[in-house]
Amino acid sequence: MTDLSGSIAEQRLSLCAVLGEDLVLTNSEDMLQYCRDWHGDVTSGAIAVIRPRSTADVQAAVRACRDLGLKIVPQGGNTGLVLGGIPDEPERQVVLTLERMNRIRNIDSDDFSAVVDAGCVLAELKDTIAEKGMFFPLALGAQGSCRIGGNVSTNAGGINVLRYGMTRELVLGLEVVLPDGSVFDGLSTLRKDNRGLDLKQLFIGAEGTLGIITAVSVKLTPYPDNVATALLALNSLDDAITLYRRARRDCCDLMSAFEFMPPLAFTLAREAMPDLPIPLSGDYPAYVLMEISGSGLVDIDDLMHRFLEGVMGDELVVDGTIATSQAQARNLWLIREGMNEGQAKRGAHMRTDISVSLSQLAAFVIDAEAAVAQALPDCISVSYGHVGDGNVHLNVLPPNGSTIEERHEKIYRAKKVVNVVVDKYNGSISAEHGIGRLKREDFEERLSDTKRGLLIAIKKAIDPDLLLNPHCQIDLGADIR
Amino acid sequence: MTDLSGSIAEQRLSLCAVLGEDLVLTNSEDMLQYCRDWHGDVTSGAIAVIRPRSTADVQAAVRACRDLGLKIVPQGGNTGLVLGGIPDEPERQVVLTLERMNRIRNIDSDDFSAVVDAGCVLAELKDTIAEKGMFFPLALGAQGSCRIGGNVSTNAGGINVLRYGMTRELVLGLEVVLPDGSVFDGLSTLRKDNRGLDLKQLFIGAEGTLGIITAVSVKLTPYPDNVATALLALNSLDDAITLYRRARRDCCDLMSAFEFMPPLAFTLAREAMPDLPIPLSGDYPAYVLMEISGSGLVDIDDLMHRFLEGVMGDELVVDGTIATSQAQARNLWLIREGMNEGQAKRGAHMRTDISVSLSQLAAFVIDAEAAVAQALPDCISVSYGHVGDGNVHLNVLPPNGSTIEERHEKIYRAKKVVNVVVDKYNGSISAEHGIGRLKREDFEERLSDTKRGLLIAIKKAIDPDLLLNPHCQIDLGADIR
The missing domain is CATH 3.30.70.2740 (Alpha-Beta Plaits)
Incomplete structure (x- = not known):
């Protein structure tokens, strides 16, 4: 069934013959960007990079790889931080990138939902949805490059989780190509559906180990036109947590971000962006970047002002600034982003x-x-x-x-x-x-026998031949054979 | 390994001997309430009803039933509507009720979380949490009797889903006794945890077919002290949906309920509660019971008034009343509840x-x-x-x-x-x-081969001997042997 005898060149020829040259990259230079991780820490290789244009192409690729005894590493925007999307055995793995499957299938504002191909870039998706007056809340640093299928496969978090939840809570349905080449068609937009086990949950956060997500239906909310952003100084991280609890109650469900930063953040941000305006002194022990937002009739600015009046009156917040324009708000967020860039610049x-x-x-x-x-x-x-x-x-x-x-x-x-x-x-x-491959050892060390048993049982049940993303999350080799 | 030769009397004796008489009911009269469904439509029987007091008791019960070749039907408050919690083969099934495991293990207001035994009655849990100024949003008709483990096992919905999500979205962690008698310890309260597959998702909505949930950790929110409730009359259901869309935008994330009812609701409610005040005429084609709520600084009453001003000005809402007291709000909800009771009274x-x-x-x-x-x-x-x-x-x-x-x-x-x-x-x-047993046939008729294949693969992976809740959701008998 599996043909491990073929040379790499033969396997490449076979893939091209079965899938067509348009779908297959085999040149090392062309493959490089798919075989190097986001931070550039690790560079690997692959038998080939397969670039399907449709769900049917993905099915064909799965079958071809099975026949040739090759393993598949599914990849979205390749912005993952744990080496979950690049090969670790170049001589028997292919990368399957969803980048060409980037069609927005449907945005239904009346249903507060959208159905999109897995390869849609998150920022582009958010922009197109915003043009319809709607909002897709997932927001993270890599959003200009990451793709929604990868976000779902890693159950991505980001800055809006406290209000809207992880990616899992934004997913209404999935289309997934399974390791046997069949398609799990769970691309519904129903809000409530208790027909047996919710199978899509299995694939969310599985990092491509159980199936290849080819399309996603997501929840939308009305676009939050009104946003208030504040940078606040506090006497300690403990005070920042007290402030969060109070904001959670005072601002109810309207707080959309609450990021804490140390004073060093300003220095780091300036190292990355020398001209960035920093509106507060860096002399306080802790800072919070806080955002309240909403659509419609709630007066968000007034809410922020009344909230700050209270917490400054109580001396919980000792200094602060509220953005009075979108540009100012953007600058406050640039401190948060610049802090990361500044760290990267230090090596x-x-x-x-x-x-x-x-x-x-x-x-x-x-x-x-x-x-x-x-x-x-x-x-x-x-x-x-x-x-x-x-x-x-x-x-x-x-x-x-x-x-x-x-x-x-x-x-x-x-x-x-x-x-x-x-x-x-x-x-x-x-x-x-x-977990990917980077944190696998640390993860496995901490795994109880019962959890390990469940993880292996599920992998064996759905991908018995270990076709998909081997050595990602756990190394099943010894347990399964 | 399984002993099917023993008579029922022998099996009962064995259970009592292994588990102790305190944990085991075998008298038909004592067992009746556990073997009859919530609506009283179906009355079954059982070898025994096991009433564990601890997770260790549940483990012992699972092992004892395995040894005796008995099947286990887990049961919470027995308020399910699809026959998922009562036996369908009395001569080889036991009911395992979680009713004695009703301890609130911990409420941590600072962490916005609670850890509770599966047998806690939902309403009692909500009340105890409310005493700490916190709120557990799950709300449904049966809350005076249903138990949180059953709510999780059925992924219960209710009236607050539009704001807070189904039960799945309220669960942070689970403790589950597996079919082999081991304990899956996933009782964390972490908000974000992407360490591999999120195993707890498997057991949510599984209706007791994959494990017995013994404890749950849940998300809490600040108690929404401010509530505005309105009963509104509209010209059509279509208008009610338009109103919902507008409310979703205008009231942002602060709408907590939006129930539509036909004019007959008033008649039915009066049949159940003859003295119930009905503050609107029953002459309109459609009615909506709407609630906005929140904690803290948002002026909820003002929001409701401004919203209604707009939609009445646009003649989307043609008549309406806002509750001016908690008692009035309660009466509006009694119409919704009375409508159900009125239907039941008609047979x-x-x-x-x-x-x-x-x-x-x-x-x-x-x-x-x-x-x-x-x-x-x-x-x-x-x-x-x-x-x-x-x-x-x-x-x-x-x-x-x-x-x-x-x-x-x-x-x-x-x-x-x-x-x-x-x-x-x-x-x-x-x-x-x-799905339970009531909707199994209708469910299975509509199941694709791929989905059926996945459901069977997962059941076989986790409960290969079909120990738990057989014939619930799907009938695996023929597929698995």
Whole structure:
């Protein structure tokens, strides 16, 4: 059934013959962008990159790869942060990119829903939907490049989760090509549908290990025309969490973002964008970037003003600025984005994506930063993130001027140090980025026998021949054969 | 391994011996309430009713039943509407009720979460949470009796879905006893956790076919102290849908209920509650019961007034009343509840639980009611439900004075007639009630080979011996052996 005897050249010829040359890239140069990760940390290769134009093409590709004994690594916009979308065995894997399947099949404003191909770029999708007065809430740094099928496969998070939920909560239906080449047609837009198990849930967050998502139907909301954005200074992260709780009650369900940042954020942002206006002094211990938004009759500006009046009166917020124009609001967000770029400019560093319970977030950050300071006194911790979700990106920057080897050694040690603290707080080592191949070992180390048993049982049930994305999330090799 | 040779009496003795008499009921009279469905339509029996007090007891019960070759029907508050929680083979099934596991393990207002035993009664849980200033949004007619584990197992809907989502969206974590007796410990309260497949999703809506949910962690929100409730009269169901769309935009995310009712609702409610005040005339073609609510600084009353000013100015709403006290609001909701009781008082009738896309809801109701009128001219259709979710309960009442046989014959025919229209609109025959045993045939008839294949593969992967809730959702007997 599987033909492992063919040389790579023969396999490439076979793929071209079966699928047509239009769908298959085999030249190393052409394949490079699909075989290198988003950060450029890892470059791999592949037997081929298959670029289907339709669901039927995906089915044909699945069957061809099965016949040739090749494994498939599905790929969206290749913006993943955990090596879930690039090959780790170039001599037996192909990349299947959904990039050509980027048609918006239907936007139904009256139904508050849209049906789109998996390869639609998130930002383009959001823009087209906005033209109809509607809003698709998923918002993340990579939105100019990431594709909705990848967002669903990784259950992407981002800055609006506290109000609208993870990608899972935005998905109404899926079309998925299964490992046997058949199509799971679950592309409904029904809001409520309790006909047996909700099969689509299996594929959300599966990182392409159970099926290849080819189309998605999503929930839309009315476009929030009214937005109030404020940058606030506080005396501590603990105060920021108290502020979040109060905002959650005072602003009800209308708060759409609540990001905390350390004072170093301003320095880092300026390193990336020297001309960026920073409207507050960097002398306070903690900052919050907060957004309230809504459509219709609720006076969002008034709500923000009354909220700030209260919390400044109580001295919970000690300084602050409210954007008075879209341009000003954009500049406030550029501080948040610039902080990330600034870290990148300082060279390789440890990035984490941790969640703990909201009650323990401040204690966790203090503990984890102290542990890093003790083990790696010459490194700098930068903790920031989505307070309302208990999600913190605690990054560790090696000293400027470190060699790449020194950096990798410090990153390795910092990760071990931080993970010990994460475990102590029963936190997650992957709040929103997924597991991929990068976090697989750390994930598997922490997996109970029961959970591992369930994961293997499900993989075996749906992809018994391990056709799809092998070694992603868990390495089943030994368990399954 | 399985001992089918033992007599029922021997099996009962064995269960008592292994689990202790305190956990096991075997007397028919004691077992009756666990073996009869909520509507009293079906009365079954069981080898025994097992009443565990702890997760360890559930594990012991699962192992004992496996050893004795008995099948387990898990049960919460036994308020299900599709026969998913009562036995259909009394001579080889036991009921396992979670009713004794009703401890609230923890309410953490600072984390906006709670961890509770599966057997907590929903209304009691909501009340205890409200005492802490927090809110658990799930709200449905049976909340005085249903239990949270059953709500999760059926992915319950109710009146607040348009704002807060189905039960699935309220669940942060689960503890589940698996068919092999092990415990899946997924009882985290993390908001964001992308460590591999989200295994808890499998058990939500599985109606007890894959595991026995023993505890649940749930999301809480601040208690919405401010509520505005209005009963509105409109010229058509189509106008009601237009009104919903406008309310969704004008009131942003603050609308918590939007129920439509026909004029007959008033008559039916009065039949059940003769003294109930009805503040509007029953002369309009359609009515909407609408609620806006929120915590904190948003002026909910003002929002409702400004919204109604606009829609009455545009003559979309032709008459209406806003409750000026909690008692008045309660009376408006009693019309909605009384309508259901009034139908029950008229005797056995067809109940449905349909969803279609919001764009097609009005057309569907007109089509389906016309089809019923043609096929069953002496019956009355009553369509009402949750507009924002595209969820309509289209019920058909046989004429007063019909015998029970006549009623059943008409119910059978009405169901066939309506299901044809549901199929035409690509709707769901179960928006929120689940499949159970009552809708299994209708469900299986509509199942594609691919979906059936996936359902069987998952059941086999997790419950290969078909220990849990056999014949619920699908009948796997022939496929699996």
